[in-house]
Amino acid sequence: MTSIIKMKDIHKRFGSHTVINGLNLEVKRGEAMGLTGPSGVGKSTILRIIAGLETPDSGFLHVGSAHIGYVFQEPRLLPWDTILHNVALPLLAQKADKKEAKNTARNLLHQMELSGFENARPHQLSGGMRQRVALARALAVTPDILLLDEPFTGLDKILRESMRRLLDSALENCQAAVIHVTHDPAELSKKTTRVVRLCRDKKQCCETILSEVS
Amino acid sequence: MSGCTGRLPAPLFQGVGFLLLILGWEMLSRHYSGLVVAGPRETLAALFRLFEDNTFPTLHLLPTLQRIGLALCFGIGCGAALGILAGFVEPVRLMLAPARWILTSIPGVIVVVVFMLWFGMGTTMVVSITATMVAPIVYVNVAEGMMSVDRNLLEMARVYRLPLHMRLTRIYVMALAGPLLSGAVIATGNGIRLVVLAEMLGANEGIGHALAIARTNLQTDELYALTLLAMLVIGSVEVLFLRPIRRAVQRRRG
Numbered sequence: 001m002t003s004i005i006k007m008k009d010i011h012k013r014f015g016s017h018t019v020i021n022g023l024n025l026e027v028k029r030g031e032a033m034g035l036t037g038p039s040g041v042g043k044s045t046i047l048r049i050i051a052g053l054e055t056p057d058s059g060f061l062h063v064g065s066a067h068i069g070y071v072f073q074e075p076r077l078l079p080w081d082t083i084l085h086n087v088a089l090p091l092l093a094q095k096a097d098k099k100e101a102k103n104t105a106r107n108l109l110h111q112m113e114l115s116g117f118e119n120a121r122p123h124q125l126s127g128g129m130r131q132r133v134a135l136a137r138a139l140a141v142t143p144d145i146l147l148l149d150e151p152f153t154g155l156d157k158i159l160r161e162s163m164r165r166l167l168d169s170a171l172e173n174c175q176a177a178v179i180h181v182t183h184d185p186a187e188l189s190k191k192t193t194r195v196v197r198l199c200r201d202k203k204q205c206c207e208t209i210l211s212e213v214s
Numbered sequence: 215m216s217g218c219t220g221r222l223p224a225p226l227f228q229g230v231g232f233l234l235l236i237l238g239w240e241m242l243s244r245h246y247s248g249l250v251v252a253g254p255r256e257t258l259a260a261l262f263r264l265f266e267d268n269t270f271p272t273l274h275l276l277p278t279l280q281r282i283g284l285a286l287c288f289g290i291g292c293g294a295a296l297g298i299l300a301g302f303v304e305p306v307r308l309m310l311a312p313a314r315w316i317l318t319s320i321p322g323v324i325v326v327v328v329f330m331l332w333f334g335m336g337t338t339m340v341v342s343i344t345a346t347m348v349a350p351i352v353y354v355n356v357a358e359g360m361m362s363v364d365r366n367l368l369e370m371a372r373v374y375r376l377p378l379h380m381r382l383t384r385i386y387v388m389a390l391a392g393p394l395l396s397g398a399v400i401a402t403g404n405g406i407r408l409v410v411l412a413e414m415l416g417a418n419e420g421i422g423h424a425l426a427i428a429r430t431n432l433q434t435d436e437l438y439a440l441t442l443l444a445m446l447v448i449g450s451v452e453v454l455f456l457r458p459i460r461r462a463v464q465r466r467r468g
Contacts, residue, residue: 052373053373066375072369076366076367076369078385090374090376092380093374093376094375
């Protein structure tokens, strides 16, 4: 299988703080990978670099597709749009047919067990429901790369379990390479074949060392 | 805003406040000579007299309304456009800062005198003064609104490659609607006041010009009637245009 993401000797600093120091990472097409580690080691920054929201200071970066789905830590939904419009938004940006985009969005909302909430506004939904809408939006683009940045943050244990179950079912028929950042490996989907743990070298606290755990 | 203060509805208190104002006005008019304070009844009678004269609407009211419309269109349009530009391009915001400061701190009457020297008397002068003074109010509101647009939503838009027109209509317009409307409400009030002031000092027609004549002829009741008319124009613009837009935006924003 070919790599869809290739990062070689990536460095990233924010001011005087080195967040990523010589990161090497490869993700193959269709592979689901977990990314764990303590706070501040650059897990979210890696996703942001892949999504094009940050530029690495140095190193080689190859991202093999523009079809990226991203579930941020917070849902980032347009508060003035309905749930249906929020999910259809990336499809409309790709100039998809309006009716088709809405149908796809409706199906995804059904998959996320949100049927009946199509015309609701984000503020009318609970935190868990909003995060499910964000996941539906990320899946709407039929992504080649799906980035999940601690999507279950702020949810209670029952909601996290329900989200994981929905994620499992969503990823079943999804061919995307998945990178799931989490503090809790129990949140990772069944499809996950590899967990990469980022850790700081205790002697050089700014250096980030990548090691495969399983 | 409709609400409830204790057990009584807010409009009741507003109504009582309005009646107290009328009562105070009536008492003042009885205390002072009609030359100094015209009473509510005399003012209303003078207002009806103004409209009985067929030339008043075409000679004074329409020119003022046209000037208000033009000045607000130019002022709000330029202010909003510059505010958006300043929000996107930081150097533009910095370069506009001194002009903004001068225009918001300079007294309106000085601008009127200067613009009279530049443009002479008439519509061009009135419209340019008002637009120039209104634009910074809208500019400040929109520029600050641009800076407070949710960065998280903009990042989301980047990830999903939303084209510029979608970013503008789906994110910026909705985020800016609130500050723009607040700016427009203040600009409308100030704009109408400025049009009347500029007409009073340098125009041959319009409500302001009629005010100047009434003052010269010591027709206090007409002076009050024209003031009431100016207030009615401000109220009508707010009730007929700005409030429905604000309600629509609030509905959309949820």
